[in-house]
Amino acid sequence: MIRNINKLLKKEKEKKPPVQNNQEDSKPQDVLYHSFDQNIEIFRSIYQNCSDAMFRSFLLFGQKRAMIIYIEGLSDIEGIENFVLTPIMQITLDESQSLNEFLENKMPVSKVKKVKLVADCIESISNGNPILLFEGELNGYSLGLAKWEKRSIEEPVAEGGIRGSREGFNESLGVGTSLLRRIIKSPALKMQGMTIGSYSRTNVVLAYIEGVADKTLIDEMTNRLKRIEIDGILESGYIEEMIEDNPYSPFPQIMSTERPDIACSSLLEGRAVILVEGTPFSLIAPISFFSLIQSHEDYYQRFMIGTTIRWLRYLFFGVSLLFPSLYVAILTFHQEMVPAQLLLSMAASREAVPFPAIVEALLMEISFEALREAGVRLPKQIGAAVSIVGALVIGQAAVQAGLVSAPMVIVVAITGISSFMIPRYIAGIAIRMLRFPIMLLAATLGLLGITMGIIAIALHLCTLRSFGVPYLSPLAPLKVRELKDVLWISPLWKMDTRPRLTGESNVYRQSPGQEPGPKKGGDTE
Known part of the structure; x- marks a missing residue:
């Protein structure tokens, strides 16, 4: 993995010097x-x-x-x-x-x-x-007499939860760095500042823990940040797009968060955090695909509950990607897979529908996405009402008018609810986008088309890197010791090693043998 980053650094040195901005x-x-x-x-x-x-x-x-x-x-x-x-x-x-x-x-x-x-x-x-x-x-x-109006520290809107910190980053860079310092008080937490943007002159801070984060990773991130030449940085998304490994992939290779506790947990795992003036969203790198499925609350409750919820999340992740495609493929090519009684019921509901299953699915999915986007953009007081009432009214009217069947409405509704279970919004958008080409494959080739789509996505994920770290790590390449935080959640006292991201400079995060219990307390008679 270090070899991959060294190759990136070597290629960067071989590049011609960029043309300087006129400003x-x-x-x-x-x-x-x-x-x-x-x-x-x-x-x-x-x-x-x-x-x-x-x-x-x-x-x-x-x-x-x-x-x-x-x-x-x-x-x-x-x-x-x-x-x-x-x-x-x-x-x-x-x-x-x-x-x-x-x-x-x-x-x-x-x-x-x-x-x-x-x-x-x-x-x-x-x-x-x-x-x-x-x-x-x-x-x-x-x-040093800078002072301007800024938003107070509030609970993160996009990453709420039942248990955990209620503090979130705001648009002030100084507040962001202070929130990290309040949690990680060690002087090993380094804050490397720089200015990006010829007009905006935006202050950016690269935070990492010296001795935990791999030096090669920090050098590569610093190099990518310093080579950015742009008029202005208005949000951390600008930086994310300019420094990620594969900008043409629908899957994010850098994770964003507005929670200081998530940022600090990433720092303790050897990752780096990028804070940008003017936005509450910080960037975390490197990440893996499984980082997008994990939630901060997985670690704030009992590990058995967290493991159950995580497996439920994996299940509905697949449902949100494949459920409409499976419905279209079965109705179009594989009716023999459906029990006779259920097939008769579905055929009766589709008797008055003039469109094939793929047209039904596309109409409902596009309408649902439009309602979801409208609910986000509308004012908060009416956004939720428009989404709920619009879905009910349009769905019921479409069924009564014979444009779509009732089972298709149920399929689209379950798919939409499943997509809400993905903790990271950007990962949910990627799944929503990939759902449509897989539906087209299902309509043309049936289950074979779905299989081809899954294989294509898996191959793409295997080729992705996040600052040299394989995107499917630790599943591919397989690292059995690190599966304790991927396929299941091990107890906290068993997570004694950090994820091996780009190096092994500081592997152990706690002393071994901390299993709780009376026998561990040194009983005396």
């Missing part, structure tokens, strides 16, 4: 001038026609000019007034000789950074940190 080339890289007026003129020309760019000028000692530049709505106005303007304007003339010392050591601002390049000043201002300029100074000072 990136046009970024001002000049150093600040000695002339105060010239520096101010540069910034005024850069922020021309920007009504939210504030230029606050004042006098130091009543004679030395100074200016603070910030963006309204991104910086802490009260902090600027109380911790910058007030103490600086109150400096006496005797203290003028130690101005730099005051700015770097005595200013009541937690973060003060000296900047020399105009580009660094612009990036600081865009991040909400005001820039302080003085007459006669070759350097500016970036002040």
Whole structure:
């Protein structure tokens, strides 16, 4: 597996250097001038026609000019007034000789950074940190006074549950990193920051646990992130599409989540997490196909219950993919497989239907998908009502009008309910999309067509990789020791090893022999 990633790194080195973005080339890289007026003129020309760019000028000692530049709505106005303007304007003339010392050591601002390049000043201002300029100074000072409105920490909407944490990521990158730090307090948790997007300048953080995550994996992820050259990153989906192994596959090779506990459990397994400013959805890689079927609640309840629910999930995963196709194939080619009494009942229900089974199935499936999408896009107050009432009214009206049969409505309803059992929304979309070509194969070749479709999907899954990790791992290639968290859920005290994703730098996650019970407590007589 490490060999696969090394091959990817070698291919990346052999590629020609990409053409630089024009916006990136046009970024001002000049150093600040000695002339105060010239520096101010540069910034005024850069922020021309920007009504939210504030230029606050004042006098130091009543004679030395100074200016603070910030963006309204991104910086802490009260902090600027109380911790910058007030103490600086109150400096006496005797203290003028130690101005730099005051700015770097005595200013009541937690973060003060000296900047020399105009580009660094612009990036600081865009991040909400005001820039302080003085007459006669070759350097500016970036002040850590960023403050903007953000959504409070709320329960994740798309990944709810009965048991577990109620906290979810929000759009603030600082809140996201702090939530990870609250759970994993070890300094081995590393946060590697970078900026992507020539216009958006989006802050991105790559989080991993040093000594647990394989170094080759981190190098590959860093390389893929740094080679992204795009105007802007508006959501983590942009990054997901730019760094995945096979962008033409319907199956995701990177998992998204808005739950800090899922992100931290992935970090402890040796995976890496990508946090993006402006979105509550973080990215987790590498993953396997079975990661998309697992739910966080599988590990928060008794392992026997979790195993039962997981097998139920596997069962209905197959139902959501194949049930309409099996119905179409049996009605079209294999009527002998149906018991006589059931076949007579189905034939009676289809007596007035003028369409073949495949047309019925396509009509109902497309209508159901349209209703589901409408329920998602409509306002929350009426979305659920439209979905439920629409399904009932359309289904009943279609049966009474003789357009579809009652068994087909039942098949489509069971298929739709089954698709809701897949924990990951993106995996559910992939199954919904693959359902249609398999239905067409069933209508043309019967069960043989369904078999061909299943074989094609299995072959495709076997060729997929997620950052060098086989997509069907640990089932293909087979690793019996790791099946304890795939086909069944072992007790927590038996999960003493981590999944072998890209290396074996830190295999054991807990001490062996922790089975609970009185005999383990050291009985005394």
